[in-house]
Amino acid sequence: MTPKPVAGLEPPYYTAVFTSVRPDHPEGYAETSARMQELVQEIPGYLGYESARTPGGLGITVAYFRDLDALTAWQHHAEHQAAKRHGREHWYESYSVHIGRVERSYGFERN
């Protein structure tokens, strides 16, 4: 997805960490995922998005928002809610969501 980690954000900001288990290529997943990535960018205060998935294992997605209002707007977005409902019915074995306020961040980049 992202060629390099989201960096350079000034705390405080908010993250939604979404960890999930699902089959490797469930029907309709890729299209919905692409649509969600498009939609989330329209949310004022959206800062970025990262995703990783070990084949046959766990997936972790982190979405970054300027404040809790922006994060909540995305959670309550009607098309996003419909996609999550579809995901629970058809795709996910299990998932967890952790919503946090980032107080400190730093990074490294090879010269």
Place this chain on the structure above:
Amino acid sequence: MTPKPVAGLEPPYYTAVFTSVRPDHPEGYAETSARMQELVQEIPGYLGYESARTPGGLGITVAYFRDLDALTAWQHHAEHQAAKRHGREHWYESYSVHIGRVERSYGFERN
């Protein structure tokens, strides 16, 4: 790593989100990673660990701690610091760390 997402934690707790880009199988990485997973469990207040990595792409690791003291103890652990230094010198192209206080969490599990 984890067969299902870390769940059932009572907020507040702390997360360290580590996103990184590195080659797929750098020399010595697997051994160091296994050692770190062993060591972190000795930290009082450590709650869990999750990791996902898209082959050829981004890796995301999330570590969960009861409080900031526990998280800081892990950050300052001498062997962990040496491993991170080695990682910067030999493995990582880039990484970001986001340290946050989780205020809300929820999950889903298929029956």
